[in-house]
Amino acid sequence: MAFTLPFYHEPDFTQPRLENAPDAALAPAPRDGIAPANYHSTSMYPEYFKLGGRWLLAEESRMDCTAVFQDGEVRIVEFRNLKQGDLVVTGRSEDGSEGIYLWTGGFEEEGDARDAFAFRQGRSRETGYTRDYNELVELLRHERQHGNILWVMGPACAFDAGARKAFAALVRAGYVNGLMAGNALATHDMEASYLGTALGSDIYTQQPRENGHYNHLDTINKVRECGSIPAFVRAGHVTDGIMYECVQNSVPFVLVGSVRDDGPLPEVCGNVYEGQNAMRALVRSATTVICMATTLHTIATGNMTPSYRLVGGTVRPLYFYSIDVSEFSVNKLRDRGSLSVRTIVTNVQDFVGKLAGALGAV
Structure with a gap:
């Protein structure tokens, strides 16, 4: 059977906790290469940031970087590449309560759940490939x-x-x-x-x-x-x-x-x-x-x-x-x-x- 890409499911932003979430807080980078206090550090998963009343997806991401709001978009910037005055997203909660939402279920389908107990679920020399x-x-x-x-x-x-x-x-x-x-x-x-x-x-x-x-x-x-x-x-x-x-x-x-x-x-x-x-x-x-x-x-x-x-x-x-x-x-x-x-x-x-x-x- 031919390969097909899985469908991506966006978060349900009509949920009250996300619909009523505040905008993410922004703070300027105090100097080149320095993030403001309470900066948000990014992950490998899709992350959304509520800015101007809209949830925006960071289109390019990588681990352990900062999120910068610029020209209506969220840019993911390495700490060493921050410039003084860059508006950096701050906040350490990722459940939407601070306008930051980390989404790990975008490609999950019904029936993805597995039994809690099963043999040989690790990846080793004994795994069948x-x-x-x-x-x-x-x-x-x-x-x-x-x-x-x-x-x-x-x-x-x-x-x-x-x-x-x-x-x-x-x-x-x-x-x-x-x-x-x-x-x-x-x-x-x-x-x-x-x-x-x-x-x-x-x-x-x-x-x-x-x-x-x-x-x-x-x-x-x-x-x-x-x-x-x-x-x-x-x-x-x-x-x-x-x-x-x-x-x-x-x-x-x-x-x-x-x-x-x-x-x-x-x-x-x-x-x-x-x-x-x-x-x-x-x-x-x-x-x-x-x-x-x-x-x-x-x-x-x-x-x-x-x-x-x-x-x-x-x-x-x-x-x-x-x-x-x-x-x-x-x-x-x-x-x-x-x-x-x-x-x-x-x-x-x-x-x-x-x-x-x-x-x-x-």
């Missing part, structure tokens, strides 16, 4: 035509010849609209095509090469000599792989560095806040996010990603997946507040190959 794969395949087919699919990837995705081939096929088939990663994913993926290794080991046999520990540094050095990843690709130094296909298919990518990076590659953002801004720009377009084998980048992306998206005036879910062989990693994101995340505990190299095969990309 056949249904998850089938649903994800149908979702991605829908999103290729109607949405925007953003992938967040760790270097494990580039250490295997089959995984690189499968993800490259997904790019060519139109299932990748954006990529976010660190220095390592891009480096080892291009190393695989340039020198046949990933972190010095053969991309297929996994046997270490003599002096292979130089290979990732030689790759970075050659990319820096060329000036950029696209220039490295255009020069013919790589002929396949993840970054090659992103360049060839004009897929935007954001690489954000860490304190231990080698090189790094020219495109890697060394300033953490510039990197966060660049990631946020891609997240704003995404309707499905799939994070694979990168705990820190997954948590970072989850914290800036709402559970919904406003598309053409209609509220729809924003689907968020976390894929990792570690139960700790997939559960940590949920512990950090990304409560709508869907998790699959598996080796990401197997995941990519299975997904690409089911989608007919390979």
Whole structure:
């Protein structure tokens, strides 16, 4: 059966407690980067603010930010981006009593309730994932035509010849609209095509090469000599792989560095806040996010990603997946507040190959 988006149910604002609720209080930011006392901190869920007698939905949201009323709209602003005089929503109650209403039931349907007691409701290595794969395949087919699919990837995705081939096929088939990663994913993926290794080991046999520990540094050095990843690709130094296909298919990518990076590659953002801004720009377009084998980048992306998206005036879910062989990693994101995340505990190299095969990309 073809995938269909669930219908969004707005809150019933005719309820007396919401109809008679006061307007949300506003207070000016006292200085750049400083919120006023009793500021309201946002969540990943749809939030409505009563202003001028009307309930307004914050169309763009993310966790742990402020809500600013400007030009008749509610803008969600990071604390560091507040400007002196911005009118910030204040109030800590989210039940409508202070003109702020947090709405978590927008996509619930009758019959969603589950028994209080049931076996194996957690997400672990023992969980059955056949249904998850089938649903994800149908979702991605829908999103290729109607949405925007953003992938967040760790270097494990580039250490295997089959995984690189499968993800490259997904790019060519139109299932990748954006990529976010660190220095390592891009480096080892291009190393695989340039020198046949990933972190010095053969991309297929996994046997270490003599002096292979130089290979990732030689790759970075050659990319820096060329000036950029696209220039490295255009020069013919790589002929396949993840970054090659992103360049060839004009897929935007954001690489954000860490304190231990080698090189790094020219495109890697060394300033953490510039990197966060660049990631946020891609997240704003995404309707499905799939994070694979990168705990820190997954948590970072989850914290800036709402559970919904406003598309053409209609509220729809924003689907968020976390894929990792570690139960700790997939559960940590949920512990950090990304409560709508869907998790699959598996080796990401197997995941990519299975997904690409089911989608007919390979």
